[in-house]
Amino acid sequence: MSGNRIVVYKGPGEVAVESIDYPKLEIPGEVSRSMGIKQQAPHAVILKLVTTNICGSDQHMVRGRTTAPVGQTLGHEITGEVVEVGDDVLFVKEGDICSVPFNIACGRCRMCNEGKTGICLNVNPARAGAAYGYVDMGGWHGGQAEYVMIPFADFNLLKFPDRDAALEKILDLTMLSDIFPTGYHGAYTAGVTTGSTVYVAGAGPVGLAAAFSAQLLGASAVIVGDMNADRLAQAASFGCETVDLSKGDDLADLIEQVLGEREVDAAVDAVGFEARGHGEGAAEAPATVLNDIMTVSRAGA
Numbered sequence: 479m480s481g482n483r484i485v486v487y488k489g490p491g492e493v494a495v496e497s498i499d500y501p502k503l504e505i506p507g508e509v510s511r512s513m514g515i516k517q518q519a520p521h522a523v524i525l526k527l528v529t530t531n532i533c534g535s536d537q538h539m540v541r542g543r544t545t546a547p548v549g550q551t552l553g554h555e556i557t558g559e560v561v562e563v564g565d566d567v568l569f570v571k572e573g574d575i576c577s578v579p580f581n582i583a584c585g586r587c588r589m590c591n592e593g594k595t596g597i598c599l600n601v602n603p604a605r606a607g608a609a610y611g612y613v614d615m616g617g618w619h620g621g622q623a624e625y626v627m628i629p630f631a632d633f634n635l636l637k638f639p640d641r642d643a644a645l646e647k648i649l650d651l652t653m654l655s656d657i658f659p660t661g662y663h664g665a666y667t668a669g670v671t672t673g674s675t676v677y678v679a680g681a682g683p684v685g686l687a688a689a690f691s692a693q694l695l696g697a698s699a700v701i702v703g704d705m706n707a708d709r710l711a712q713a714a715s716f717g718c719e720t721v722d723l724s725k726g727d728d729l730a731d732l733i734e735q736v737l738g739e740r741e742v743d744a745a746v747d748a749v750g751f752e753a754r755g756h757g758e759g760a761a762e763a764p765a766t767v768l769n770d771i772m773t774v775s776r777a778g779a
Contacts (some may be wrong), residue, residue, distance in 0.1 A: 484623035487550040490542030498551075498619075501627040503564045506617040512603030520566040521633040525558030528575065529652040530622050534682075534750055539613055543751070546613040552772075554580040554610040554624030555655040557648065560635075561625070569632045575644040577636040577654040578628055582608040582618060585633030601629070654686070661748065663685025665695055668744040672696035675742040677733060681720075683710035685748035689718050692746075701736055703729065 486496045503522045510517040530553055539546040556578035560570055570576060576764050582602075583595035589606065590598050602608035602616035611620020619626060628634055636654065640643035643649055661684045670676055676692040681704035692700045693716075702713040705724040714720050721732040730740040 482623055482625045484620060487539055487552060488544050489547060489548055491540065491547045493540055493552065501619065501625055503562070503627065503721075505629055508617045509589055509601065509603055513600060515600070519627070519629050520564040521631060522627055522629045523567055523570060523635070524562035525556065525576065525578070525626050526554065526561045527558045527621060527624060527626065529557045529648055531555035531652060531655070532622075532658065533580075533656060535612065536622075538751055543614050550611070550613055551620035551623070552611045553620035553626075555652070555654055555657070556580075556610065556621035556626060556628075557652045558621075558626070560631075564631070565632050570637050573641065574635075575638045575641050575648075576628075577651060578610075578621065578626075579634060579636070579659075580609055580656045582610065582616065582629060583634060585630050590633075592624050627730055634638070657683050658687045658691075659678045660684050661689075661746075662691040662694075664688045664746040664748060665691040665697075665744075668746050670695040670697050670744045673698045673716055674744050675699045675737055676701065677729075677742045677745040678702045678718075679746065679749055680704060680748035680750065681706065681713045682748065682750070684750070685746070686713060687710075688746045688748050689713055690716060692744075693717065697744075699737060701733060701742070703732070 480500055481497050482500050483497055486494055488494050491654050497682050501524055503519045504517045507517060533555055536552050538544050538551065545702050549650050558576060560574045560576060560652065562573050563570065563572055581596045583598040583599040587599040597606040597610065599606055604614055607615035608618060610618050610626065630653065665688050670692045674697045676697045678689045678700065681702045685702060688756065689700045689702050694726060699719060701719045701721060703721045703723050704712065710720040710722060719736045734740045
């Protein structure tokens with residue numbers, strides 16, 4: 479292979495598909511120089527993209543709400559086929575279909591050993607933690623591309639055991655790169671368990687994933703709040719109670735109407751950085767769009 483096409487940020491409100499070099503089994507020079515490690519990456523693989531998503535975090539850059547420089551490549555929700563394997567890779571092989579966590583981790587440092595892979599100490603010279611195609615996150619190329627290099631592949635890749643079954647369900651499995659795990663993590667860290675009552679703020683894709691995850695974790699009642707009727711209808715379609723926040727009623731009153739009491743056992747904030755459209759021509763994205771918002775989830779009503 480001699481080339482690669484990738485989505486590039488060109489300035490506020492503008493992106494373009496550009497051609498760059500086909501990826502090598504090398505980590506970014508700024509990472510290797512600053513961290514004092516080798517640039518060669520026999521622990522890496524090259525993936526050919528099968529599916530990718532557009533994240534709300536990508537939109538923050540495109541809308542000019544971050545310090546992303548012109549030329550920043552985009553994309554951190556990656557599902558692909560392994561087409562090249564480094565010599566030190568043991569557990570994945572060419573032809574495997576894999577999901578890629580959006581954060582990059584070495585699998586060796588103290589944070590990784592504690593399960594805190596989002597703040598890996600060895601993949602970003604500027605600060606703990608790195609991601610594909612995002613500003614100030616280590617200089618790693620994004621995954622809205624034809625091909626992408628995945629470092630520490632044995633640790634970072636989730637290999638689907640049945641290639642044909644994975645490809646058949648690929649539009650569902652592509653949510654495993656970011657959207658569904660973010661929602662599940664929110665429900666889990668909020669302490670949702672058997673019999674819990676749960677409130678989820680925001681019925682975007684991550685909020686819906688959090689609500690469904692709460693059901694998987696055994697919640698007895700899941701209430702989803704939003705101002706978008708279409709999103710609320712989607713939450714109701716799989717058994718959630720819903721509250722329309724556009725009416726301006728007090729949230730505790732709305733919860734009491736559903737549960738008979740004014741509090742819940744756990745809550746997840748899935749509203750995100752940009753809760754709704756701002757400015758001329760802005761609009762809410764429909765819940766059916768694969769466009770999630772990175773969230774910080776917390777316990778408490």
